[in-house]
Amino acid sequence: MGSYCEIQLYDESRINAKQLTRRLVAEVIRLEQKYSRFRNDSFVAEINSSAGNKLGIKIDRETRSLFNHALSCFEQSDGLFDITAGALNRIWDFKQARVPTQEEIDELLPFVGYHKLSFTKSRLSLPAGMEIDFGGIVKEYAADTAAKLGRSLGITHGLVNLGGDFAVIGPQPDAQPWTIGIVNPKQADSLMAKIDLLDGGLASSGDYERCFMHQGKRYSHILNPKTGWPGSGLRAASVAANLCTVAGSMATIAMLREETDGVSWLRESSLSHVYMTSDEQIGGIGLHQ
Numbered sequence: 001m002g003s004y005c006e007i008q009l010y011d012e013s014r015i016n017a018k019q020l021t022r023r024l025v026a027e028v029i030r031l032e033q034k035y036s037r038f039r040n041d042s043f044v045a046e047i048n049s050s051a052g053n054k055l056g057i058k059i060d061r062e063t064r065s066l067f068n069h070a071l072s073c074f075e076q077s078d079g080l081f082d083i084t085a086g087a088l089n090r091i092w093d094f095k096q097a098r099v100p101t102q103e104e105i106d107e108l109l110p111f112v113g114y115h116k117l118s119f120t121k122s123r124l125s126l127p128a129g130m131e132i133d134f135g136g137i138v139k140e141y142a143a144d145t146a147a148k149l150g151r152s153l154g155i156t157h158g159l160v161n162l163g164g165d166f167a168v169i170g171p172q173p174d175a176q177p178w179t180i181g182i183v184n185p186k187q188a189d190s191l192m193a194k195i196d197l198l199d200g201g202l203a204s205s206g207d208y209e210r211c212f213m214h215q216g217k218r219y220s221h222i223l224n225p226k227t228g229w230p231g232s233g234l235r236a237a238s239v240a241a242n243l244c245t246v247a248g249s250m251a252t253i254a255m256l257r258e259e260t261d262g263v264s265w266l267r268e269s270s271l272s273h274v275y276m277t278s279d280e281q282i283g284g285i286g287l288h289q
Contacts, residue, residue, distance in 0.1 A: 001032055001139055003163025009150065010157040010173055020153055024146045028162065031142040035066075035134045037086060044132055048086070052128030059124050066134060066141065067117075067124070073137075073249045074114040080256040081249065085225035086133030087111040094221050105228035112225045140203050140248035143167035147201070147244075167201040167244040182274050185236045192282050193238075193274040201244025205251040206236030206276075222255050233259040235280065240272040247271075 007024050011017035034043045043063065050057040059067070073081035087108050091100040111129040118125040126132070134141075139162050146160045147167035158169030159178050166180055177196035184192040185206050195202060207220030207230075220230040237254040241247040250269055254262040259278060266273045272286025 001028070001142070001162050002038070003139075004161075005163060006161045007146070008159045008161075009155050009169065011155070020150070020155060023153060024150055024160065027146050027149050028142050028160075031138060031145060035138040037089075037131075037133050037135060044134060047124065047126060048131045050124075051126040051130050054125070056118070056120070056123040056125035058122050060122075064119075064122070066137060067119070069141075069245065069249070070134075070137060071114060073253065076249075077253040077256060079114075079226060080224065081136065081253050082112060082114050082225035083132055083134060083136065084112050084114050084117070084130055085223055086131035087129065088223050088225070088228055089131070089133065092221070092223065100228075109228055112228075136252050137245065137248065139163060140165045140201070140244040143201060143244040165201070165203040165244050165248060166197065168197050168199050171198045180240075182238045185276055186280050192236075192276060193284060195238070195240050195272050195274070195286065197240060200240060200242045201247050202238060202240040203244050203248035203251050204236065204238040205248070205255045207231075207255070222252070224256060231256050233257055233262045233278070235276040235278060237262065237266065237275045238273060238284075239266065239269070240286065 005028070007021050009017055009020060011020065033039065036042045037044050039045060047057055070083045091104045091108060116127050116130065143160045143162045143165050144167050147169045150158050150169040156170045157173055160167045160169065168178055171177055177198045180195050180197060180202050181191040182193045182195065182204065184190045205222065207222060222231050223229065224231050234255055237251040239247040239250040241250060250271065254266050254275065257265055263275060263283065266275060274282065274284035276282050
């Protein structure tokens with residue numbers, strides 16, 4: 001998952017706990033191998049290689065469910081959350097801190113747009129030049145899937161953490177919640193809030209992990225698929241919901257919207273959340289210091 005991951009669980013047997021943990025880790029690895037855009041042998045790479053093929057490519061039920069969730073995000077965000085924005089990764093290099101020209105962006109924008117995908121039964125047709133990137137969904141989905149597997153294996157107290165996206169497998173013993181600390185984008189070694197989880201999941205989105213400064217301006221990896229440029233709204237958003245997948249979508253959409261719209265989006269959801277504005281003000285509900 002390209003980040004620090006951990007699984008915590010309670011069990012009377014250390015040996016059994018290790019065996020259970022290995023099962024959950026194997027499931028996370030399966031999903032990374034299947035959906036990572038950074039692997040040449042992933043199914044996502046196969047999908048992207050099929051772009052322009054008139055016959056399309058056959059997709060399984062799990063992959064179709066991810067596309068369905070992506071469509072829901074696309075519609076809820078008025079097109080701001082778009083997994084076809086993967087084409088923009090060709091010109092935005094956050095390691096080299098390179099800012100593309102408007103001309104380069106304009107050349108790629110025609111290859112962005114979920115509505116351009118075509119589904120016929122179990123087949124997907126991806127227009128030539130387009131790319132799929134499940135990066136905004138798959139880590140949260142993997143956390144939920146691992147938690148679901150854990151419950152089916154009899155785990156009653158556990159927590160899955162995939163790079164700061166969390167899914168709960170029941171509360172801690174004695175019905176105590178899991179207290180999740182939310183990193184302060186302004187100061188990496190401090191917290192801006194804590195959120196208690198008894199079930200469900202929590203996910204975060206922010207401009208502080210993959211960004212760069214150029215000529216005094218901050219460029220975030222969270223790209224607006226309509227303009228091709230990084231969003232300029234909130235600095236960070238974390239949301240708790242019934243599923244980590246839902247929480248991740250809510251947080252990412254909040255980041256993609258203009259700042260005031262992002263704050264309104266979070267408040268209207270009535271979900272526990274915390275956010276930091278561009279002038280580093282912290283707000284939210286359902287959290288504690």
